[in-house]
Amino acid sequence: MKLIFGVVGSFVAVAGFAVLLETPRRYLLHAGIAGAIGGFVYLFSVQRGVDVVLSSFLSALAIALTSHTFARIFKAPVTIFLIAGILPTVPGAGMYRIVYYIIANDSAKSSYYLTQTLEIAGVIALAIFIMDTLFKVRIKKVEKQ
């Protein structure tokens, strides 16, 4: 139940964010779907007790895969779906918590969130990197045939 609620939430949030990022009108729904898939993978793995960093990695992989697929189908740059879609996974709240706990003079918590945020940002970048590379390999093979 909570999972469904969360998935609907991430769809709404990502579609809304896509407007703020000036995504072209006809791709708003697709960006939302990419975000919902990412939110689903993230929530599903977190509920199964998987570590937050690993869940972010899996979710980013799913979003990158969806974005690349959408980009091929709808002939649009990958970024259009990726930037908005990645949002549920991306460590925005972590960035805020780092600085918040620095201001609140709680250095143990701020350094905990600093490490976690950098790890999450790192694994998301890695996931995007892996998918980019995989899709490049695939295209080159097709061209050779």
Next chain:
Amino acid sequence: MDYKLVMNTAVLAGEMMLRSGAETYRVEDTMYHILRTAQTETVEASVMMTGIVATISNPDMEPITVIKRVQERGTNLNRIMKVNDISRKYCAGELTLKAAYEELKNIGGKQYRVWVYNLATILVPTGFAPLFGGGILETAAAAAVGCVLALVVTLGKRLQINGFILDTLSSLGIAAAAILLKWVFPSLDEDIVIISAIMPMVPGVAITNAVRDTLQGDYISGGARILEAFLKAAAVALGVGAGMALAGLIHPGGGIL
């Protein structure tokens, strides 16, 4: 071949992409492709977060070098897509140089009406509340706080307040509103509400792009983006802290600071 116009087209395309939040290597790639159509011996395009340097030269001519400082940066995926489209068409020979330049100049900025942006600003917190583990109550509260956010942002844009201050003011409004709601509904988890509501401003995408740029080898852009992300986070955290403290002043025990 009008070298000057090729250069101007490439720099204009690069500037628009950089201003719209494209990754550094993508901007360089696009500029390189456009400059290559001049078929000169040397083609260089170097893009940093805050500016562009590009040069083309042949043995029989003076090199043409352009430096362009880029001040404002936002995210506008529509513009990136259009620039991409035009440059691809131009490089494929479907557009003449002049037509490409004119089309680049005519790319507009905003594509939605103000109320659509405001609706989106309310929808983002509403959607994030369940994702952060909030129930019905938190979701409704996030929507209400989102309305406050939309109001502050619209007012601030109309008064042309600068970005850092606007972020601080918006998060101040969010924190104060969330804590006010907490008094009305004591079972509300105000942490979830605040975190959901600041999501439109928080630099999650910026920090991820920073790591992407760094992995790509663009250390200057990567470092600059990390700095930008932390500055934005500081603005938001400062606002939330101030908002909580303010609410605590009115009603002791409301805030952490």
